[in-house]
Amino acid sequence: MGEYLNFHYDVDGENFVSAGQASVELKKTLRRLGLPPETIRRLSIAMYEGEINMVIHAGGGEADVDIYEDKIVIVLKDHGPGIADIALAMQEGYSTATEGVRSLGFGAGMGLPNMKRYTDEMQIDSTVGEGTTVTMTVYLS
């Protein structure tokens, strides 16, 4: 039960263009594991949103995906500004993204709500000025 596979991804905060790469890589890995298409989709959307958040708000970070027999845990860790009011950040449509980021089509305030929607569990640990860690779990039935 305790056996798991770990996949580590560095999310580059400098390069906006490559944002979303880790999600594509994760999707390939999940396909090789033979997970159901719907589970793959949920995980890759959650990963994508998390990755974009780290690029937009925190200047990048790192993602660790642990694959267990019965669940998949994604841990996203950044050293950005932190989230002052988590409940507010969880509201659909709320975003602190800059005008520049919005002009690229991001910052619609759907990132965190989508991450919660597509996973079974989500926990946010954040300290203002230190950074944020988001842990998401999807159970495999």
Next chain:
Amino acid sequence: MNSYRHSVVLDVEKCTGCTSCVRRCPTEAIRVINGHAEINSDRCIDCGECIRVCQHNAKKAMCSKLEHYMHYKWKIALPAPSLFGQFNGLEDVDEVLQGLLDIGFDEVFEVAKAAELVSAYTRTYLKTEGIKKPVISSACPVISRLISLRFPYLKDNILPILPPMEIAAIEAKAKAKKEHPELSEKDIAVFFISPCAAKVSYIRNGFGDYKSHVDVVVALNEIYFQLIGAMKRKHTPTITSEAGMIGIGWASSGGESTAILNDSYLFADGIGNCMQVLESIENGNIPQLEFVELDACIGGCVGGVMTIENPFIAKTRLQAVRRYMPVSRNFVASDAGSVPADYFSNSLPAYTPISRLSDNIVESMRMMAQIQSLRETLPGIDCGACGSPTCRAYAEDVVRGVAGEDRRCVVLDRKKQIEKETQT
């Protein structure tokens, strides 16, 4: 298990095992084993990239020879719109249609005409309530096959209308039977003039449960030389095109999308770009769109592997041909409601998780751990000398047990040899 007959075939005599195709294949379907390429037909989507990249002409698409089928009493040619882009200085589509009659066809039915009908039905279909958006074009068989194999979540987004080639075949046969009641079903044969390998596979295998109405498929680049000879004998065409700008426009990328007469569309060409767009749609990170047109070949159908001319030149020629054409010559009444049942098809090949290592997740995880550790020992230069497209794919082949002693990593072997030599 595998009854699918691909049209892309390999001439073992010509194949040098150079691995160009191995590295180019978008689905990693090719390996070099025992000195020549082998295609895994479960993975192949008939995109034709391997034919394009092979310098030894060892890969080709299997088509029928026209002369073997001349015994049919009533032969109907179905020219793809891309055919009209192949001729230098062509002023009138009618010259090509006449050429087809001159080389022995009894009748011509333009696929461009059927394309205009598909455009009209698509516009109606897009107004249907409750359909999944964006609607993805069903015209390129490579894309439909790719979706059914790799993006099963998007299968309901595919336009449930038959591609123009099929509608042309159905209409052409019905027309011939009506106009020539003396002909029996067996006397009539519909010949599609194909720009690409994927349509050949579609016709031969059908698609999901759907059986193609095309009887014979001939390669555009094979009929071309016969046709150009016939077209030199200039005489006034007795046949007039029944298609307009929209129908001919389907030959190149963007033609189908602009015909939805709505600005909420996306079109992309080239298999790599199409795969990226599908990933984005699947992840939901794309703006709200009505329609998506994806063409596996660069430039659209004019970029097919069985065309003659460079796709961009062909497209430019089509601009000249289209200039004096009406927008469209084929319409459906706006109150026609839904798509006719005959033209409706939502059948797709069954989803098969081709990338899956094992059907047991514990076993898959065990294999993946082995692949990861083997991969760390490999050079990571993706040279292809082992016959696999990448070092990762090689590690996977070894763990799956399909790469044995005959397919070794030359870089790793050389390293070991040097280590041994320096030790002694």
